[in-house]
Every structure is written in C-alpha cells, then in structure tokens.
Amino acid sequence: MKKKVISVLLALAMGVSLVGCSQENGSSKHNDGEPDRETEVVDLKANEDYFTFRDSKSGLKLTGLTDKGKKQESLVIPSGVIISCTLKEGIVKNVYFESDDDIDLKLLLSGSDTIETIKLPANLTELTAIDSCHSLKEITIPKGVTEIPKLCFYSDISLETVVFQGDITVIDDNAFKQCESLENICIPDSVTTIGNMAFYGCKSLKTITLPKGLKVIGNSAFQNDEDGIKTIIVPEELELEKWDKEAFDQFESEYTVKVVKGSWADNHFDEVFSGNAIKKFA
Template sequence: MDYTGSANALVIPQTIDGRKIVRIGDYALSKKAKLNSVVVPESVESIGSSAFEDSVDLKKVTLPDGVTKIGPSAFYGCSKLTTVNIPAKLEEIDDYTFSGCTQLTDIKLSESVTYVGESAFEGCSNLNSVTLSENTETIGDCAFYECDSLYSINLENVSQIGAGAFVYCSNLDDIDLTNCSLIGENAFSVCQSLINIKFPDSIYSIPQTAFEYTLWEQSAPDGVLYAGDFAYKIIGDFTDSTLTFKDDTYAINDDFLSYNEYVKKINLPDSLTSIGVSAFEGCSALKTVTIPDSCGVQAMAFYGCSSLTDINYNETAVRTAPTAFVETAWYNSQPDGIVYYGKSACAYKGDFKANETIKDGTVVVADGLFYGDEELTSIDIADSVEYIGSMAFEECINLREVKLPKSLYTICEETFYGCESLESITLPDVVNIGESAFAHCISLKNIVIPESVEFGIDDSAFLNCTSLQKVTVNGNIQQIGSAVFMNCENLKSINIPKSVESIGNDVFEFCDNVTIKCYENSYAHEYAKTNGINYSLIFDEREFGDINNDGKVDVNDVTHLQRYIAGFTDESGAPIIPDSDLGYADITDEGTIDSRDVTALQMILTNK
C-alpha cells in the first residue's frame, strides 16, 4: 500500500477497491508532515522498509499482532513517536527500525522476537527501559547506541551482543551477562555508570575495548582485572617480573599482556583451561612458563617470546595451536620439520615436504598442523597417535594416502576438509565423525562408517564429496547431522540402520540418484518417504554378505554365490538365492550379480 493523502489521524482500511491490504509498502508513509497517528488494520502482515521514515510529527502507531515483518528503518527519525506496540508474531527488530525515535520511553518486545538488529534503537535518547523476551538471543551492532537515558534492560538470556551495542548508555549501571558467549568490540564502552556486571562462567574471549570507560573498569585497581573467573585484561602498566593469576581462573583473554618487556615468569593455576590468542605474544623477557595439564594454548599465545627457553607442559595436551610457541627461543632451537613437545606433534618448522612421518610414541597431532600444505602427498602416522586435531590436514589438496592409526578415537571437525586428491580412507574404531571432517574431498569414492560410531555423524561431514558413490553404515549410530551428504551428486547407495533416531536437514540435497537401504517402519524409512527419496527395504537384521542366511559372513557365502552364478537351483528348481535375498549378494551394489561380487566378497573376508 502507498498513501498520498494528508490526514493527521489515519485509520487504514482492511480493503481498498475490494483488495485486501496485507502490506504497508516501502516509504508508503515516509516524510508525511502533520501525520500524528496511524492505525494499521488486522489484515496487514508486513511493513516495508522506511515505511514511516522521517514522519516527524507521528506520535502513535497501532500495529496488529499478525505482523511478522517490519522492514529496516521503518520508523527511522520519527522523533515524536511515543507509543508503538510490538506485534505478537514479530520475529525480529530489523536494522535502524526505531533509530532516532527520541521520544520513545519504554519498549517491551513480544515473546517471538529473537533478534534486535543493527542500530535498531540508536539515538533513542529518552528510552529508559527495555524488556526483552526470554527468546531474544542476539543484540546487533550499535543496537542501543547513545540511548543515554537507558537504565534497565534484561540481558540474562542473550547469547550475543554486537560491537558498540550500548556505547554511551551513561545511565546503565547493572547488567546480567550470564548466558552471553559473544561480546563485541566497544559493546559497553562509555557506560559511565556501569558498575555491577554478572559475567558468564564460560566465556573465552572478550575484546579489551568492550568495557572501556565504564565505572567497573575505571574503579579497578592496577593489575589483573577479572570478569568473574576470567582474566580479562591488565589495568595500568605492568612492570613486575612475575605475573601470578588467582586460583579458579579458567581462562586468559586474547592479547592479555602482549609485548610486555618486564615479565620473566608466569604462574598459572591448575584450574586454567585456555590461554587466549596472542595472550603473551612478544613478551621478550619471559623465560619460563608451566602450562597446566588441562589447558589449551591458542594461536600465537607465546609467539615471539624470544627469551622463552623453559616450557613445562603436559606431554599429551590436545589443544595447542601450531603457532603457539613459534619464534620462541625453545622453538628456534628445534630442527626443521615436525616440532614435538613430549608426545605432541605441536608445530611445523621450515618448508613442507611431500612425504611425512609422525614418529612412534606420538599421542597428539595438533590442530591445523598441516593446514594448507600443498606439498603433502602421503603421511605415515604412528600407531601410538590417539588424537588428530581439527583442521590438521585441511586444504592438503595433494594428499592421496593416509593410514589412520587404530588407536584414534575421534575424527575432529574439518580434519580432512578440502583434501581434493584423497580417494579412499579406512576409518578405525572412532566414536564420532566431526563437522565437515571430509567436506570437499572431491575424489573420495566410498566410505565405511565403523560400528564404533555410536553417537553420530556431524553436520556437513561429507559435504560436496562429488565422487562419493557408496556409504556403508555399520553399528548403532544414533544421528546423522544436517547436510552430511549434500551435493554428493554421484552417491548411489547408503544403508541406514534401525538405530538412527535423527536425520538433519538437507542431508541428501542434490543427491538425485541415491537409494537409502533401510528397515521397514524405521526412522530412515519414514525420512525417505517424507522427503521423496528412493529407498529399498531390509526386512531383518541379517548382515550384508550373509548370502546363505546362516547368521555369519564367511567362505561358505562365497561358495554359495559362485554356485548361484553358475546356475545351481534348489530341489524345487528355483535359483539357490531367492529374489528377496539378492540385496545381500549384490556386494558391488551395481544391480547385477556376477563374478565381481565374488571378488568383492573375498576382499571383505580378507580384511576381516
């Protein structure tokens, strides 16, 4: 709907010329001088971008509960607007929706609102109270920028707060961030009254500008400033030679004390679980540090600590970034190639090579150890290795051969992401396959999921494996995540056991030729029917390859298969393998029974 009239009080009808009004168009009522009230009819479901923008005399707007969408800048610059209701079905407050509405005093969001957009209430200088719904999870960048009268807002259920979200909210004195996992740059900067802050128990990075010029920060004594039990930043100039953290500290922030010239020794508590990115980068005087057993060390945490020679560290630590100790005195003394600390292959020094060996006795391969190594074609991993970190071989585009050790217990996220030349891989008895673990492995043709994988296959694990043709799922797997086989355009066959209780969205999107082998009335059966995917039914728990139906797969099945191919019949003259059992004999999954199936079954028995 567009409007060209000049009324002061506008009641929009439900129909115009017999047509139902379902939307207020973009700019439909923008810059309407003297318009001071609008009633929007129940028929309207959405309000367009800038619909009322700069209607500077508008004081009151009545919106129906059926509105699900209000476009960006819908009420931007409505400087006299004092009353507006938030519709019950509205899901988000879009960017700049109420920016510059300087006479708004309080806002209560409906239960359906999950998101408050960028600059949504920027410059609402008289806004003093905001009630978020229990479902509001995200506050966008600058959402309440310069709301200098704001003193009350309930943030306890919010998980993400954007950059500059509350800058210059000078009357805000108390906030609850209990469930917040992401706080943006300058989120609460220049909140001059802010003194009481309830911090979450498990946040691992907060920008050091997030609380600049707050009363909480400015009243803190020199030394370590803690956000709960999180070591947030150093207040003042730190010139001591020893830095000691309090007991119960669980994490140290990114860039915590980078490029300090004085500290020689750091005492870390046993409770510590993470040292942040570049936390002590360039601390040129630092000589010794003891890393607690449970602690992960993030990228460049001690990078360039040129005097650091003494690192006491858990030999099997699993969460050490390859760059954590680069350009330290200790690192520079190591030979080129894989750098080891105790039982951990923790970094790589010098030029990559085509063939690599991870030595015997190694237990951990660090996250991202060979990330982007375009030289690597094969790697021999010691049988002692139990953990290979996330992104360890990501974008190793020429990696063709890798044998995973039997002791490996998980495939982490993105471990082999983008290994474009990898044609086959045998998975040991791992318990889980992580998110995007083999995504974009465009040469991978077949994969067998071992019985040990009980919980599931995480999202996008085999995304865009365009050469993948067959997937065999063994054991008692419970869930298959979203987009696991998305765009596996040559995938023809996958068996899904009865144990599967959950299959995510878009798992077989763009897999136009796939057939799901599943049990009647199983979750996979219903999933295939609901999503229009081809399927074939398995009617019992019989093991694939048990051709003679004796409860096991052995050489007798090979003989039985050979006899069938030769034309043997039973006493009634029927083929010795009935049509209902041919699915167990089609080992190559090509739709025919021939000598190739005999060879494939023999290979299965050889590898058992």
C-alpha cells in the same frame, strides 16, 4: 639379514586382506596394480629433519615442515608431539603416524590439495577436520571413533570410499557435504543420528542402505541438486523419532525406496519421503 627379514614381512603383509565395515556392499576398496596401504611404508619411524618443533609448557609442539619436509610425498607424523600446524605448505601425498596412540589431530589434515592417502592411528578416538582435501580418495575410520563431527569431510571432492571399522553413532551436520565423488559408504547400524545436509550434494552416491538404529535425520541430509540417489533401502527395524520430510528429496528426479511391507517405514512412507519417491516392497 635385515633385507631378508623386511622381504619376509612384506610378503606376509601383502597376503593379508583388510576387512571393511561390509564386504557385501564393497566398502573395502583397493585399486588393482597398486600396493596395499599397509605395505607402502616399511619403516614407520618419523624423520625429524622434515619437521619444525617448539618447546612449550604443554609439551613439544609440531609447528610445520622444513624445506626438506616440504619436498616429501610421504610423511610419518612423529609420536609424542602436540599438533600445531597443517600440511598445506608441502607436496605430501601419503600421511602416516609413527604411533597408533590416540592423538588430537587439530587441523593437521585440513585443506590440503595434495594428500591422497591417510593412515589414521588405530587408537584414534576423535576426528577433527579433514575437509577440503581435494585429492583424498579413500579413508578408513578407526574403531574407537564414535562420531563424525560437523563439516569433517566437507568438500573432499575426490573422496570415493569410506570404511567404518567401529560403532559410529552420530554423523553430524554437513559431515560429507559436497563429497561429489562418494560412491561407497556402508553406514553402520549403530548410527542413531544423521545431521542436517550430512550427505548433501553427494551426487555419485546412487544407492544407500539406512542403518537399523537410525532415530533422527536432519534437513536435506541426502538431498541433491543434481541427479543423485536412485535407491534407498530401509531395513524393517528402522523407526524414526524425528525427521525432515526433505531429507531424501532428489528435487526433480525419481528415486526408489525399498521397504518391508507392514514395517514402520511402510506405514509412515508419505510422512517421511517427499518429492518423486516411489515405494517398492523389498
């Protein structure tokens, strides 16, 4: 009976499509022939034999992986613990969480060469470093997260797709710097600030639509030292209050900026876009 119930649940789950922040821009991406991430793990109960713990005054701390845990390609992080370790010492490829409750991730997901998929808790409100994860290809940011902090995804060189489920307001300095495989990202219109070098070196990002609510953009935010962005689409509503003139510069490469005639971006084009920017009317 139990096997039958699990089979039914799997069939139902496989029929459900995840919606990214923008279907039009193809931000939600699944590889053909691979299982949906929602159905990869049926039982999200953590195996405590895979982890080491320590009691403290502040609560039970997860301090590392056992020898058995270091051999696991999929791990479910236990609920109700305080994170006090990273996963760099194992061979884990897939990371899940036993609970959807908010949690302080600390450096749990930082610096792993093996992690390929991460299913973050649905009620997460704050990201910490998920940097230098050289095998991570896709990440979905839960709706409760409002800020991508400094260096959050720095040097995630295999990261191709980022999906925002909620209203991000700030993408801070170096947040996606050197994510050189990043191809798909739909920046929500709620974003008001993009920091210094936020997308510097994202050489696979060929087209970007700026958010309608953007007010501040930092130094070299979208700059590339190799052939990078080809097209920047500027919505009619956008009116910057503070910007760096080299925010969009592609060094020696030409890039097209599509603006609405008579809009703020049209009237301030030469002040905002430098280098080999070519204006075109949308």
